[in-house]
Amino acid sequence: MLEGRLNTHPQPQEHQSGAERSSDIDIVQPAPAGISDATAIDYTQSWIPPVTASVTEADMLQVMSQNCVPELGSVSDWSLASTLHSRSDAPLHIKDDVRVELDQLYFDRVHPSIPILHQRRYLLWSKARSKTPARTCLQYVMWSLVTLLSAQFRDLTEPLYRKAKRMLDSHALEEEEQCGSETELAQTWVLIAMCESMRTHHRQAWMSAGQAFRLVQAMRFHEIDRPRNSNSHEVLLSHESSDFIETEEKRRVFWMAYFLDHLFSMRSDWPITLNEHVICTRLPIPDREFQSGQHVLGDFLSEAMTESTPKLRSPFTECLILATLCGRSLLRSQQYNVSKAYGDMTSDWPDQHWWLDNILTARLEVLSQCYPPPDEISDPLLLFANVLAQTTIIYYCKDMMAPEPMSAVHSPENAKVMECQHRALAATAAIVRLTKVLCELHFSKIHPLMPIPLLVCAEFLYDHCSSDEAFRLHIAELMHTFGQLKNVNNHEQSYLDLIPRSCLSKTANLLNSPAVS
Template identity: 30%
Template sequence: MIFSYPCFSSLCCKRVFHLEVFFELSSCRAVVLFIGPTTTRILGAFALSSKMPPPEIMSCLECRNRKLKCDRRQPHCGKCQRAHRECCYPERKISKGTRRRDTKILEARLAQNVRSLKEYISAPDSEVLGQPGFTSSETDASVLVGDLDDTRSYGNSTDRDNGMDTDKSQGRSPQNGSQGLVHQDEVESHLPPEQMQRELYHAYFDRIHGCMPIIHPQRFHDALKLEPRLQPPRSLRYAMWTMAASLEEKYKHLANVLYKRARSYAQALEEQANVDAFVNVYNAQCWHLIATYEAQQMYVGRAWLSTGKCVRLVQLMGLQHLDALVPNPMNSLPKSKDFIELEERRRIFWAAFIGDRWASALSGWPMTINESEIHTNMPSSEAAFMRGKEEPGLALKDCLVESGATRLSSSFTGMVMAVTLMCRNFDHIHAKVSTELTNSNDDDEFWKRHRDLNNSLSDAFICLPEHLRITEELRDPNAFLLNMIMHTAVICLHQSAVQKLATKQDDMTGVLSQSVTRCIASARAISTATRLFSQHDLSRMNPWTAFTLYVAGLVYCHDLRLSYEPTQDGLSNVTFLLAAMKSIDLYQPITEYFTVQLEIELEA
């Protein structure tokens, strides 16, 4: 299945590229690529039944501004009519050769930017920061305002084409060009006000830490009180502030400013001659947070590159061999001082492992971390991590054997197990796609892998500890997501079986009907879990939750459209999933892309 969105191209570009996300459910991979003009293809059991005629008119101005697919209905398109927005079409047809933006749009945006600039210049410091009644030094306010003005277009046209600013973006002082890093005193004066820092730290550990428990709160706050050279680097602090600001309405308008600074300081560390300045746990934590924010904002190419940096950093430090029987001589880190320091190393490795698996699942690229080469125990429970009390170690392979899920000590450990099963599912389906089934032996091998994976997923569901199951009292976002991932893996596994058997006229063993039933049951379980968890704070959801809702929605669209008898609650469930995705979109912008495509499938 293929869906396309306009890429945020620079106005000076003479050619408009599109961001196409190839999602073939039979291969369970969504390949994100930047390519040329969009083409229409039909793939998988969820493909559209007929090709749409080429559009004769341009999209409405509202859909173009929001980067949404417009159905071009006259006088009001479907999306504007449902959202009760004013729908206007361009007065003249834009040339296909250049596809220049409408002059009125540019004039309106220019006027808006001029008004905003005047407001920032004339407004007091507290209003600039979006903090009524808040007092801060003139230096802090001027720095943040300067960054905001300088980065107003950051993350839009240039950045979505993976372009970067010069000088400042590279963490260099503008006065020194490419010859020096930002001066220490200058950087210290650029830190946000103390109250803003405290509020963003609180927001991070209250709302972000649950999804990514990679930093020990008390140990981090204690490190902030040390002398400057021993404190956490500014790149990590800005990355934490970025993630917190993205969910805080009070500071959301500064999230991109903080993100730019985090990336600049992280890149500046790489230019230092001292390897220890950037090959450390702090820097790996920083790049993991940066990659998460970039994926959340749909900076696709840069998100995968940042994920790769985090993975290579943990490998350079030898964190994949932390609990090996024979110490790896290539390890660059000294022995950990206590259990908390050791656990932080384990957790950033497994966070990089999860990021590597998601990058492979959603891009189709090979996985960087080889599962067979891991000799690091799984994360301990949250209580043991917070208290600094060591627990018996548990290897990844111990969680994947029969009844191994009973030994899961935390939702973070469960997330590692879930993404591992999901990517084993991808390996199985990829082997099926890349191998020509020319004899019965190959056919038997496919069904053997299918049964093994199905048994592993069933065993994981049965043996999942009670505190990780979906209940009305569940508040843990990772526990919620691990259930969703496993149901998504079940859908993808059995959809591959459906497509394999679709060409056969006889289904003697009833596998086809069983696989369809399993797909619908997992989709219904995802809908039920979302209904329960959506009653709580949606901002705490993991950004990748939308992907699981999208896959469940595809099952309902498939069930409603094809020859199988539709379920009674199919339409109501897919409608609910769309409503839930739109609510999550307020906090996780990446959700919009999955929402738009699911709307198209439902309309079809």
């Protein structure tokens, strides 16, 4: 078994003081011709500022009272780029048996959360002695993600990340000389952004995600299934490529970029880059059909969201629908603020409210009736969908509960506000229950972006803890479970340690509220 093989793999040891730390990287064969297999390895300087002790609940509250929770990205991660170019190159080679382990771990632990690669296709080209720079770079960032979810290979995280980032930056300069590497480049930028988010370098993650967004736009992955002309049902990219799996990989990397865009925008109320209204790319098909190469087509997003009888879909699609609903609520809030600045208080929010509520209710019914209960789920994306569904309710109700927009837009009665408050409170209670389920899982079974919806919930609770004792009780429960969830950035720490680094940009003021102390 894989786990048994991992347990017997030699553990990295430390040399005497002043020497470099050893790792599971072994210098063996020369690099294939045409591929520069060099990276900067320096274990004397840490990529992440060291934290000497885990954060306790008491420590967290003290941080809040001192108002020292940083803004999003305020940790100095702009220095990463200069650091990457300031190192002296050293060869980085990995033995074949370690490569096999890392590949298998990727599809066991990373792919269930980020299903953008076809396993058989990847394994075919990964064994080639000579690969394009884009594919080599993709392979290194895949392995970097694996090491974050594996205590066995943890010492490889930093050198593998640096290797991938250096190659990616170098490849960007030679972009015009490459041909047929567009999909791998987009996949690499998506995975780099995911890796940086997991390492709590949020500003750098957003910049990398931005590269992915612009790439998928430039390559027109947002209109893969657009008819070539008004009289033809042939589609733009599917017609040009006879490889169905390749086309489906393009769809998947686009939708994962879309997913990242919406989740990152939720974190700080940022504008969404990939607009749902200009997308003409079908939703990804279920992973089983994708991996087996079945020639089936997914629906379009608008079809999936407006179907009269909601049906069972893949967890990835459920997440995309829910992220879209959050994006609609976010856009409405942003449009209201702009309209208020211009003095235009007219709004179609009542119609939007009804539309969002109906779709959200339908997706909640599908999740509860068509899928296993959360305590029986082992699929990270399906667990994430359950948490995101409750977060979507919070996001939706939060806007309705805001006193100023409520009175300015359509002046609802107080009973309507109370209904939203009770509904949001029930959603936070559901999230608390779900986090208790997460505590029973190995950290590799939890979606790497799980902190985002959980921290949205935490922010909402802090914002309303002075208005209702139930909110205060849920805060205490949530913080208790945060203390039990393992932080992938440091396996000796918990989600409590993420709060000073990963809170939403406006959380600092909320956490400094006297109601919390």
